[in-house]
Amino acid sequence: MHDDLIPFNKPFFVGKELFNIAQAVLNGTIAGDGEFTRRCQAWLEQHLGTPKALLTHSCTAALEMSAILAGVGPGDEVIMPSFTFVSTANAFVLRGATPVFVDIRPDTLNIDERQVAEAITAKTKAIVAVHYAGQPCAMNALREIARNHGLMLIEDAAQAILSGDRGSSLGTLGDLGCLSFHETKNVISGEGGALLINNPELIERAEIIWQKGTNRKAFMRGETSKYTWVDIGSSFLPSELTAAFLYAQLEHAKRINSHRRTLYLKYFELLAPLAEQGHIKLPALAQDKPANAHLFYILCRDANERQALIAHLDSAGISAVFHYVPLHDSPAGFRYARAHGKLQVTTEIANTLLRLPMFSEMTTAEIRRVCGEIDVFFKITSKQPCELS
Numbered sequence: 001m002h003d004d005l006i007p008f009n010k011p012f013f014v015g016k017e018l019f020n021i022a023q024a025v026l027n028g029t030i031a032g033d034g035e036f037t038r039r040c041q042a043w044l045e046q047h048l049g050t051p052k053a054l055l056t057h058s059c060t061a062a063l064e065m066s067a068i069l070a071g072v073g074p075g076d077e078v079i080m081p082s083f084t085f086v087s088t089a090n091a092f093v094l095r096g097a098t099p100v101f102v103d104i105r106p107d108t109l110n111i112d113e114r115q116v117a118e119a120i121t122a123k124t125k126a127i128v129a130v131h132y133a134g135q136p137c138a139m140n141a142l143r144e145i146a147r148n149h150g151l152m153l154i155e156d157a158a159q160a161i162l163s164g165d166r167g168s169s170l171g172t173l174g175d176l177g178c179l180s181f182h183e184t185k186n187v188i189s190g191e192g193g194a195l196l197i198n199n200p201e202l203i204e205r206a207e208i209i210w211q212k213g214t215n216r217k218a219f220m221r222g223e224t225s226k227y228t229w230v231d232i233g234s235s236f237l238p239s240e241l242t243a244a245f246l247y248a249q250l251e252h253a254k255r256i257n258s259h260r261r262t263l264y265l266k267y268f269e270l271l272a273p274l275a276e277q278g279h280i281k282l283p284a285l286a287q288d289k290p291a292n293a294h295l296f297y298i299l300c301r302d303a304n305e306r307q308a309l310i311a312h313l314d315s316a317g318i319s320a321v322f323h324y325v326p327l328h329d330s331p332a333g334f335r336y337a338r339a340h341g342k343l344q345v346t347t348e349i350a351n352t353l354l355r356l357p358m359f360s361e362m363t364t365a366e367i368r369r370v371c372g373e374i375d376v377f378f379k380i381t382s383k384q385p386c387e388l389s
């Protein structure tokens with residue numbers, strides 16, 4: 001029955017999106033950098049705590065702006081995890097720089113800060129910290145490494161809206177932070193993102209890059225008499241229609257995250273017995289640290305068991321997926337990047353991690369059904385006699 005399907009993700013609407021879009025249309029400007037863009041940027045600056053936020057059409061765009069601001073080019077290296085989405089690396093490859101992949105930690109699945117220090121060479125220009133599942137990277141250690149070596153620190157906080165580390169919001173701790181409002185994230189606008197410019201020295205150039213390499217911002221403020229081409233850049237800004245949609249979501253961001261945390265804790269509670277029996281592993285972090293509950297994952301014993309579990313859930317109308325194919329092991333990764341060390345944790349996690357359905361409208365009854373089916377799967381498989389070799 002169609003009603004019984006539990007999708008992996010489902011975009012969530014708070015209700016006021018279309019009203020805001022109508023307002024944007026009535027305001028008379030629907031290009032970028034209008035009233036709703038300013039409201040969203042002010043919201044981000046105020047609620048996250050950064051001197052400057054610029055809306056972008058995606059987190060990918062924010063990462064690309066970061067790569068330009070980092071000033072990297074051919075011959076330069078940028079250290080980042082291999083266990084991440086392609087845009088983290090692509091942004092720097094587009095500038096001609098070489099991503100250097102280091103392994104992740106088995107507890108947070110975030111970049112291993114000790115290996116970052118080891119991977120630094122004379123060519124290293126920047127570090128990208130990806131906050132997987134909204135869990136903070138070891139930012140104090142990474143900030144110290146960046147400071148000691150004169151490197152730019154960029155946060156890929158695509159999954160981390162309103163997640164914190166000791167009272168500071170993720171995305172505000174590096175020189176630059178990149179957020180995503182893609183429809184698979186917690187707070188959405190279809191496609192969308194933001195660049196948080198935490199280092200004030202980068203603000204002026206960021207505004208120029210954002211406006212296609214022109215001094216339009218300074219011109220509009222009356223700071224210069226000519227509107228002209230002054231630097232490289234691109235069209236990184238979203239239209240007001242996107243910003244209007246996003247503003248409705250931002251106003252409910254805290255409520256969205258708190259519901260997701262309830263779902264996360266339910267998963268944790270209901271799957272604990274299977275973890276105790278050794279069938280699966282749960283996220284290693286304490287149960288009381290769901291961060292912004294962007295996603296919920298379990299670790300299977302091996303890739304075959306994961307495949308069988310995905311098939312079992314699928315036959316019960318439940319969609320569960322895995323990610324990432326590690327970038328160091330991808331066709332473009334071989335061509336454009338290099339790996340530091342063996343990346344054993346990355347390989348192990350990529351083979352065993354399974355993401356369970358998680359979306360803002362999900363109910364605890366649906367969580368119960370997913371966990372019930374996982375239970376059924378292990379009851380069936382553990383009854384089968386061991387194969388003799």
Ligand SMILES: *Cc1c(COP(=O)(O)O)cnc(C)c1O
Pocket residue numbers: 057058059060061084085087088130156158159179180181182191192193
């Ligand atoms: C989603 C995601 C991105 C890309 O975000 P877009 O807004 O779709 O460009 C980049 N990095 C990470 C870690 C992500 O999860």
